[in-house]
Amino acid sequence: MPRRIFITGLGIISGIGNNLRETMNSLLQSRSGIGKISYRKNYLTEDVPVSEVKCSEEDLFRLADITYSEGYSRTALMGIIAAKEAWTHANSVHSPELRTGLISATIVGGMDKCELYYQDFLHNDSRNIYINTYDCADSTEKIADLLGIRDFLTTISTACSSSANALLFGARMIRHGLLDRVVTGGTEALTKYHLKGFNALKILDEEPCKPFDARRNGITLGEGAAYLVLESEESVKTSNKQILCELIGWGNACEAFHQTASSPDGIGAYLSMKKALDLSGLNPGTVDYINAHGTGTDINDIAEGLAIERLFGQDIPLVSSTKPFTGHTTSAAGAAEAILSILCIQHQMILPNLNFSKPMKELTFTPVTKLLRNVPVNTVMSNSFGFGGNDTSLIFRRVTR
Amino acid sequence: MTAYINGIGLISPQKTAEGKDFLTEIIEHNADYLKCLEPDYKKYLDPLLARRLSRLIRMGITSAKLCLDQAGISMPDAIITGTGLGSIEDTEKILGTIHLDKVLLNPTPFIQSTYNTISSQIAINLKCSGYNSTYVHRSFSFESGLLDALMQLEEKSAINVLVGGIDEMSMNHLSLIRRLGHWKMEPVNNLEILKSKTKGALPGEGSGYFILSSEKNEKSYARILSVKTIYKPDSTDEVEKEIRNIITSAGLTMQDVDIFLTGMNGDQDFDPIYYTLAEKLFTDKTLLYFKHLCGEYHTSTGFALWVAANILKRQVIPPVLIIKITPLTNIRNILIYNQYRNVHHSLILVAA
Numbered sequence: 001m002p003r004r005i006f007i008t009g010l011g012i013i014s015g016i017g018n019n020l021r022e023t024m025n026s027l028l029q030s031r032s033g034i035g036k037i038s039y040r041k042n043y044l045t046e047d048v049p050v051s052e053v054k055c056s057e058e059d060l061f062r063l064a065d066i067t068y069s070e071g072y073s074r075t076a077l078m079g080i081i082a083a084k085e086a087w088t089h090a091n092s093v094h095s096p097e098l099r100t101g102l103i104s105a106t107i108v109g110g111m112d113k114c115e116l117y118y119q120d121f122l123h124n125d126s127r128n129i130y131i132n133t134y135d136c137a138d139s140t141e142k143i144a145d146l147l148g149i150r151d152f153l154t155t156i157s158t159a160c161s162s163s164a165n166a167l168l169f170g171a172r173m174i175r176h177g178l179l180d181r182v183v184t185g186g187t188e189a190l191t192k193y194h195l196k197g198f199n200a201l202k203i204l205d206e207e208p209c210k211p212f213d214a215r216r217n218g219i220t221l222g223e224g225a226a227y228l229v230l231e232s233e234e235s236v237k238t239s240n241k242q243i244l245c246e247l248i249g250w251g252n253a254c255e256a257f258h259q260t261a262s263s264p265d266g267i268g269a270y271l272s273m274k275k276a277l278d279l280s281g282l283n284p285g286t287v288d289y290i291n292a293h294g295t296g297t298d299i300n301d302i303a304e305g306l307a308i309e310r311l312f313g314q315d316i317p318l319v320s321s322t323k324p325f326t327g328h329t330t331s332a333a334g335a336a337e338a339i340l341s342i343l344c345i346q347h348q349m350i351l352p353n354l355n356f357s358k359p360m361k362e363l364t365f366t367p368v369t370k371l372l373r374n375v376p377v378n379t380v381m382s383n384s385f386g387f388g389g390n391d392t393s394l395i396f397r398r399v400t401r
Numbered sequence: 402m403t404a405y406i407n408g409i410g411l412i413s414p415q416k417t418a419e420g421k422d423f424l425t426e427i428i429e430h431n432a433d434y435l436k437c438l439e440p441d442y443k444k445y446l447d448p449l450l451a452r453r454l455s456r457l458i459r460m461g462i463t464s465a466k467l468c469l470d471q472a473g474i475s476m477p478d479a480i481i482t483g484t485g486l487g488s489i490e491d492t493e494k495i496l497g498t499i500h501l502d503k504v505l506l507n508p509t510p511f512i513q514s515t516y517n518t519i520s521s522q523i524a525i526n527l528k529c530s531g532y533n534s535t536y537v538h539r540s541f542s543f544e545s546g547l548l549d550a551l552m553q554l555e556e557k558s559a560i561n562v563l564v565g566g567i568d569e570m571s572m573n574h575l576s577l578i579r580r581l582g583h584w585k586m587e588p589v590n591n592l593e594i595l596k597s598k599t600k601g602a603l604p605g606e607g608s609g610y611f612i613l614s615s616e617k618n619e620k621s622y623a624r625i626l627s628v629k630t631i632y633k634p635d636s637t638d639e640v641e642k643e644i645r646n647i648i649t650s651a652g653l654t655m656q657d658v659d660i661f662l663t664g665m666n667g668d669q670d671f672d673p674i675y676y677t678l679a680e681k682l683f684t685d686k687t688l689l690y691f692k693h694l695c696g697e698y699h700t701s702t703g704f705a706l707w708v709a710a711n712i713l714k715r716q717v718i719p720p721v722l723i724i725k726i727t728p729l730t731n732i733r734n735i736l737i738y739n740q741y742r743n744v745h746h747s748l749i750l751v752a753a
Contacts, residue, residue, distance in 0.1 A: 256525050
């Protein structure tokens, strides 16, 4: 019997709330985090809607409960806030018997500070403390040092599926008996790099994103951090922990088609979902809800939709994309959406796909558009697909005692 | 866990790309860093594609191809890359103009600057839809990839995993890290770094891909028995404990380790750690180093793994690697130990 992976703690900061409670409130009120750039409008001058974390740098230091000092990127601060919340939520304490790891994900690490001070880096010594925030490991190590995690540390970067792959890797390390407990997730701050880069690819919607809608016209970027605590059965037993749910399936596949576009038939999406289902040992019919990747780009939503139809046939589960709530938080999206999926299991609800009105002619199904309460939600699949065709699917299941 | 190394493709500052010689001719470098000797890409890549791709990605795809050719495999079951910095050349192109609000960003460097581009370009090139991932944690990047590969084999979800470590040096990155005092300030000949007695390392670069397989064949170089990373150890005692642990967990004794292959880089502040552990644990063993041949970079243990695999397969120790030698009739086990500035320590245990 392979080792089981339990989830015991959640932490999240995004455009819809600075913690789990605020996030839940926004979800219950169908309140989106998308709007004009306001907290950093002097710096991020692009005129597109985004889902900003509603915090200044000062606010983030306060929420992270650390004294202001130079050398912290927005990426690291948000990561610290969410990881700390997850750690506390799981009532985690250090113990020499438990091997604990941190597996974090980010696409461009502390780019927010790096792009701001790059000319200083090159021409004077005034901002040297930020030079090392450039790489992806910086935020991971800041989180690990703060939580006192040392047994294992790594960082994953697979574009927009990064934190889904962090969960997958963490789960496998527990299954292999290499770790007892893993804090895992991702963090990504909005930067000029993201806004200008996605803009150059011409895939930013001028309006809030409309996944699975015939009028969809691209992505709405978001920022945030989300972390989960995964634990082995033994670890849960020794501490008599609350179990939020179980991670029972994961699948990773590569489209191997194009660097920035999905294949027309969504072969990568199909393969990652199929692998996750196969590993979980479940029939497709047992999945109650799919928290879709659903970015709102023309290509993704067709490819993902067709892949869902192919895998689930006549028995398509309820589907929604929660990106109209949080925006596309890129590397953090996999973990953020894992948390929203788990909230659906905990509270027996299905989250709506906001901004939907017109069905796509290519698909036979339409997404859930209203919040559904008191519906049986036992098994949820969460999809995360990234540039480079890096596709990952995760399956969470309710644990009944 | 055990994984056979069945093919290697290494582009490095030495003549390694051909895959034939094993350090018979040593290349001296007198520049600021050890630059890769790049092969003629026309032999490996469609010229149109080669022009479009940035240097790091060209190196990555080509070393992956060299590796697959050597292993005689056309389609791996999984592709995993470790890279500390990704395509830093592309990132720097963006950073150079990003502060200018009027300047539009060129999509090509944006796409190539994301770290997963190497693994995914290799996949696109091979049409490989298997497992695909990228690890980006400084001097743990390649080791994390190896660990993932070992788990893939154990899970039986793959028979042949293509796993690599790749990093490039750029002029800007060179000067930035020099500002932090991590590189040597004075010019040094690469073959004399251990004599330098100064602070800092001599930087380098490289791209090494490996086929790790659950199946042994006539091409097998060696076996990887175990991989371990240690973050910010309290003292060298903790590293010592982990070294003893990795060896006993593999069912070996300290006596079974024939060679201690270290990441000494000539930094007077950090090399003493290697000497302390070598004297304490491997007093009468052969002590080797490799970073004078490839330089310091986040995934330099890829070069070290190539060295260890070749020593075990050929049963030869090129003199250029030797710090101290104990005559050996049969080389069975090599422990690769690397540390970067006493923060990231890693162990890779390799057996014949």
